[in-house]
Amino acid sequence: MLIDIKGLQDERFERPLRLIANLFFEECQISLEKETDSPIVVAFAIKEEDKISVEATLTEKDTKKAYTYTYTKEVTAAENDKEYFKQVKNAVSHAYLQVLQNYTGIVQKWGILTGIRPTKLLHNQNKLGKSAEETRKNLRKNYLITDEKIDLMQRIVDRQLTMVPDLYDLQKEVSIYIGIPFCPTKCAYCTFPAFAIQGKLGKVSSFLSGLHYEMEEIGKWLKEKNVKITTVYYGGGTPTAITAEEMDELYERMYDVFPDVSNIREITVEAGRPDTITPQKLEVLKKWNIDRISINPQSYTQETLKAIGRHHTVEETIEKYHLARAMGMNNINMDLIIGLPGEGTKEFEHSLIETEKLMPESLTVHTLSFKRASEMTLNKEKYKVAGRTEVEQMMEMAERWTAKHAYVPYYLYRQKNILGNLENVGYSMPGQESIYNIMIMEEVQTIIGIGCGAASKFIDPKTGKIEHFANPKDPKSYNDRFVEYTNKKIDILNQLF
Numbered sequence: 001m002l003i004d005i006k007g008l009q010d011e012r013f014e015r016p017l018r019l020i021a022n023l024f025f026e027e028c029q030i031s032l033e034k035e036t037d038s039p040i041v042v043a044f045a046i047k048e049e050d051k052i053s054v055e056a057t058l059t060e061k062d063t064k065k066a067y068t069y070t071y072t073k074e075v076t077a078a079e080n081d082k083e084y085f086k087q088v089k090n091a092v093s094h095a096y097l098q099v100l101q102n103y104t105g106i107v108q109k110w111g112i113l114t115g116i117r118p119t120k121l122l123h124n125q126n127k128l129g130k131s132a133e134e135t136r137k138n139l140r141k142n143y144l145i146t147d148e149k150i151d152l153m154q155r156i157v158d159r160q161l162t163m164v165p166d167l168y169d170l171q172k173e174v175s176i177y178i179g180i181p182f183c184p185t186k187c188a189y190c191t192f193p194a195f196a197i198q199g200k201l202g203k204v205s206s207f208l209s210g211l212h213y214e215m216e217e218i219g220k221w222l223k224e225k226n227v228k229i230t231t232v233y234y235g236g237g238t239p240t241a242i243t244a245e246e247m248d249e250l251y252e253r254m255y256d257v258f259p260d261v262s263n264i265r266e267i268t269v270e271a272g273r274p275d276t277i278t279p280q281k282l283e284v285l286k287k288w289n290i291d292r293i294s295i296n297p298q299s300y301t302q303e304t305l306k307a308i309g310r311h312h313t314v315e316e317t318i319e320k321y322h323l324a325r326a327m328g329m330n331n332i333n334m335d336l337i338i339g340l341p342g343e344g345t346k347e348f349e350h351s352l353i354e355t356e357k358l359m360p361e362s363l364t365v366h367t368l369s370f371k372r373a374s375e376m377t378l379n380k381e382k383y384k385v386a387g388r389t390e391v392e393q394m395m396e397m398a399e400r401w402t403a404k405h406a407y408v409p410y411y412l413y414r415q416k417n418i419l420g421n422l423e424n425v426g427y428s429m430p431g432q433e434s435i436y437n438i439m440i441m442e443e444v445q446t447i448i449g450i451g452c453g454a455a456s457k458f459i460d461p462k463t464g465k466i467e468h469f470a471n472p473k474d475p476k477s478y479n480d481r482f483v484e485y486t487n488k489k490i491d492i493l494n495q496l497f
């Protein structure tokens with residue numbers, strides 16, 4: 001799909017208009033000024049006086065049917081051109097969203113908001129001392145977010161502050177993400193650094209020696225600077241894809257080199273693929289007091305698992321869940337994905353019925369997203385997925401089911417190219433929320449990424465400014481250059497702390 005845009009020459013409009021168009025049409029591109037064979041054209045007329053007034057007219061080229069909307073807003077004092085442009089962009093986005101809504105009949109519950117962390121907006125308003133009512137008014141007025149979504153954001157923020165009352169004071173601490181880039185096989189929707197472990201055993205051991213080195217150096221720095229660790233999260237890949245002995249050595253090293261590990265608020269290990277879980281590995285997790293694990297069914301329909309390349313059975317998920325429970329794991333998260341190929345409300349209902357028999361402490365409900373590099377996106381025609389209405393119905397089913405079973409939503413994020421422009425929501429039994437998930441979503445503190453593909457996010461404790469840094473995604477490049485990457489991170493940390 002392509003949309004012709006008239007009346008906006010400034011190239012800075014391209015991105016926001018494209019992101020909004022993508023809320024309505026799949027992979028939509030826009031053409032500023034140049035006439036194409038697009039079926040629709042949106043013409044803008046902007047008046048800038050003491051107020052900014054934007055008139056948008058969408059015309060269907062074939063039928064000449066037109067939809068017009070005018071949006072007017074007060075101009076607030078702007079320090080520079082960038083600030084002023086933001087105000088014009090906001091007015092343009094309002095008018096544009098309205099004509100697209102009128103044309104398609106689709107109402108965007110998140111309004112013009114295309115960012116991935118809506119709850120951060122609410123935290124920012126909180127920090128500015130705004131009341132809940134003022135915040136609601138601002139979100140409605142500035143972003144056209146519906147009350148339903150504002151309610152969800154408010155519940156999540158309240159929950160996060162109950163779980164982590166010192167959330168706004170954690171900028172002087174850090175969390176650690178440790179990436180283990182191996183999995184038994186690669187799932188079709190996956191864009192994580194995940195390499196099929198079979199036949200790569202040589203690489204696993206050299207990867208782990210690099211990882212041990214990074215942990216040691218970062219641990220030394222934390223001890224020297226007296227910086228506390230809030231949470232540790234082992235992800236990947238599947239951190240339980242390595243052997244029980246390798247896991248044991250890894251956690252032993254963590255206790256040796258990181259400061260005050262017994263006082264870290266939460267240590268999570270993703271054991272996402274049930275086919276990696278063994279009694280020996282669960283023993284190791286218990287031995288090192290790992291607080292939380294994830295066992296991810298994604299779906300309880302066998303054909304779906306096969307279609308997406310997860311080479312394990314539904315029974316294995318259930319069996320490994322019971323095994324983990326029997327061996328004392330008492331904070332288990334499970335992930336479900338809405339809109340997997342071939343799945344509709346019937347299959348999703350089945351997944352919820354099966355989840356009800358297990359009752360994990362937390363349940364993360366993702367909506368399928370077509371990420372650019374995944375097998376699924378590259379071969380989209382092979383994978384038939386549910387339409388927007390059905391995806392919405394499944395999301396509502398998840399909301400009803402979790403509410404009925406006393407789960408509360410505690411974090412959410414949105415992605416680009418997500419089915420139905422919905423969101424991913426983490427639900428949890430009260431008190432069992434993952435603190436790491438709150439840290440990463442709300443960007444309140446630095447997260448140091450260690451290991452393959454691990455992304456670090458450095459947050460200046462004084463200004464809140466964010467700097468990203470990523471380790472290489474494949475084990476070979478990681479093994480060649482882990483010393484250099486570790487030093488770079490320590491340099492950045494030295495500037496911030």
Ligand code: SF4
Nearest residue numbers: 183186187190194237
């Ligand atoms: S288990 Fe997770 S990390 Fe591994 S291939 Fe599948 S989606 Fe990717």
